[in-house]
Amino acid sequence: MNKKGLVLISVLFSILLAGCSDSGNVEQSAEEAAAINDRIKPVGTVNTGAASAPATQQASAPAASSGKSGKDVYTMACFACHGTGAAGAPKMGDKGLWSSRIAQGMDVLTEHAIKGFSSKPGSMMPAKGGNMSLSDAEVKAAVEYIVSNSK
Ligand code: HEC
Numbered sequence: 001m002n003k004k005g006l007v008l009i010s011v012l013f014s015i016l017l018a019g020c021s022d023s024g025n026v027e028q029s030a031e032e033a034a035a036i037n038d039r040i041k042p043v044g045t046v047n048t049g050a051a052s053a054p055a056t057q058q059a060s061a062p063a064a065s066s067g068k069s070g071k072d073v074y075t076m077a078c079f080a081c082h083g084t085g086a087a088g089a090p091k092m093g094d095k096g097l098w099s100s101r102i103a104q105g106m107d108v109l110t111e112h113a114i115k116g117f118s119s120k121p122g123s124m125m126p127a128k129g130g131n132m133s134l135s136d137a138e139v140k141a142a143v144e145y146i147v148s149n150s151k
Contacts, residue, residue, distance in 0.1 A: 070145030073138045077131040082146060088123040090150075098150035109147065110140045 074082070074092075081089035090097035101109060114136050116127035128134045
């Protein structure tokens with residue numbers, strides 16, 4: 001009688017335990033579902049980020065295709081010489097050095113900057129400042145920037 005009772009109790013216990021572990025499983029899968037949702041969310045965030053990244057690139061792409069500003073080109077490709085006077089380059093802002101050059105007119109200056117120019121041996125303006133990836137329009141914008149700051 002006592003033994004039967006113990007067996008019954010242990011059977012009941014194991015059913016209860018099984019029930020507990022079942023409900024535990026249910027909770028786990030609910031947690032898993034939540035975890036999956038959480039995993040999906042960051043992916044969605046990353047996708048949004050990836051979608052906004054090209055948007056920023058798109059925003060800057062037209063700027064690149066329509067040309068950098070004269071100041072940007074100057075800083076990137078001309079400053080090394082024209083900001084310092086290196087290699088005998090006429091320094092931007094030195095009105096004395098630029099007045100006779102500016103007198104040639106913008107077309108000549110721009111052509112010299114695009115194709116390269118040397119007025120005396122040992123002094124050489126490299127074509128496009130040595131940066132052939134620049135468009136003619138970008139070089140022209142940089143010449144305009146230099147000239148407007150040198151007269
Ligand atoms: C490696 C040095 C160097 C770089 C980089 C450089 N220049 Fe020059 N540039 C010179 C020198 C040197 C001269 C003077 C050449 C001469 O008169 O013999 C010169 C002259 C010029 C002149 C005057 C041309 C003339 O007819 O008198 C212009 C305009 C000019 N550069 C524009 C630019 C622009 C725009 C850039 C950038 C895209 C640039 N340079 C980058 C060295 C450089």
